[in-house]
Amino acid sequence: MFLEITKKRNYKLIDISLKLHQQGIIDPNTYVLDLDTIKENASMLNKEAERLGMELFFMTKQIGRNPAVANAIVEAGIKKAVAVDPWEAITLSKAGIQIGHVGHLVQIPKNMIRTILKLNPDYITVFSYENAKNISDIANEMGKSQKIFLRIAEENDYIYYGQEGGFTLSRLFEDIKKLEALKAVEIAGLTSFPCLLIKENKPSVTPNVASMQKANEFLKEKGYEHLELNMPSATSTETMRLLKEHGATQGEPGHALTGTTPLHTEDFLKERPAMTYVSEVSHVSNKKAYVFGGGFYPRSHMKCALVGSSSTQLKKVPVLQNEPGHIDYYGTLDTDCVHIGDTAIFAFRTQVFVTHAKIAVIQGLSSSPKLIGIYDSVGNLLSDGQTIDNE
Incomplete structure (x- = not known):
């Protein structure tokens, strides 16, 4: 749903998501959050609310109740x-x-x-x-x-x-x-x-x-x-x-913090996209490719994914929506022209707290990217941060 707008307005997030997976720093079934962009979005929301004389309470269920992101939003003014x-x-x-x-x-x-x-x-x-x-x-x-x-x-x-x-x-x-x-x-x-x-x-x-x-x-x-x-x-x-x-x-505001309300498919909104979902091609069967699941959401409205092993080889492929009664073992790509082990990058509406996905929080994306930490879907820290090889 937000793949094209993320490519246009925050391609570095797509690039770092690919590198994190290919370098083995994150597993498939991980959401990657751009902390700086979320903070910028929160600041713009806060300023507009102050201009209008409104009070804001921020929502974190969509991003897995993440404490690092929540504190950054507070620093931005909400x-x-x-x-x-x-x-x-x-x-x-x-x-x-x-x-x-x-x-x-x-x-x-x-x-x-x-x-x-x-x-x-x-x-x-x-x-x-x-x-x-x-x-x-x-x-x-x-x-x-x-x-x-x-x-x-x-x-x-x-x-x-x-x-x-x-x-x-x-x-x-x-x-x-x-x-x-x-x-x-x-x-x-x-x-x-x-x-x-x-x-x-x-x-x-x-x-x-x-x-x-x-x-x-x-x-x-x-x-x-x-x-x-x-x-x-x-x-x-x-x-x-x-x-x-x-x-x-x-x-x-909830989805506006990550630039993922339904309006944010357009590029005239102030908030920029700040979230991707990363998986990996598991296998190919009957001319379809299957990627590891665990973080897909029935109302995601996803249409396509970017698949490949390097930023110069990423290609856009169509996604088949899972049926409502499915168990979230895999997502399905409508192609067999991919390789097992390829990274699959998505951008869609989600509610992380109802998944069993992980969250990787990235800071300094525009200069020296750093992994703040990896968390579970309800805000618990699983592993500490590290500097990322961005070459």
Whole structure:
């Protein structure tokens, strides 16, 4: 999906990915992250948010909750993270990252609430009164108060399969008095997901935004002023103004940090591509080549790969999408004109935390490349860094 734009805007990343594999420094099934470009992307995102008066929380699930990258993003100006689930919050907190938002998209299991509250997140999203009560009860025991977001999910809102849940407007109207009676939580804002969709390379808001606005008006009538309107999905320098125009006070960039939102197939966006996926040709069968898997993603929209053993011999070959029910042993190339052991380089949308891939973080790509470290898909350091022979 992003192969051509990566060739055009960050070819050195492709080149170093090839060398890392051919030199045996990384295994197949490894994502390579360009730390400097991610940091530049984060800085541009932060500056645009400051210009618009918005707050940003950065998302790391797409890059495997990586602590080295997370800290670089903080250095670039986005100070706090959003955790997709409580385990991500714990991992990031151990790396010294402040948690701005947790509980959205995954609620906090009851017996983990105390652990999460100890991390002092700014906001926790709740899908129901019962979730809010569980948080309030434990926060009260701990002698603290927790700010919460209410997730709005009206019946006709756009919700991805498997991500259902939240307050319909009618449920909010019924539950508001019970929510207000809770001792140790404070309703601080509203959220939903997705608030933006990209269709034919154009961003547009979903019906979820209108539902949030209706909920906000209802709460204003109840005396709530200056509620946060947290509107995640496809947050980038290109889309933030649209979010702001619809009342957003917060955005949550994830794919924009690596230049991999659907909009980033075009070269007019500020953020540059900063991620490749590296595999190796395993074998050829029935006029198709098979590369080692483990890091492929069903919604990747990949089309092609670059295959070869040297930068002067890389050739573009078509990729066959794996079927939804496949086990991720291999990816498939629609060619038999490759050699076993060749490097295969991909660039596509991914969610590293749901794979068993590795992450290689590279710094100094434009001058003296250095491998910062190799990590697993959920942020654990597997091996320390080293200088790379870039000849």
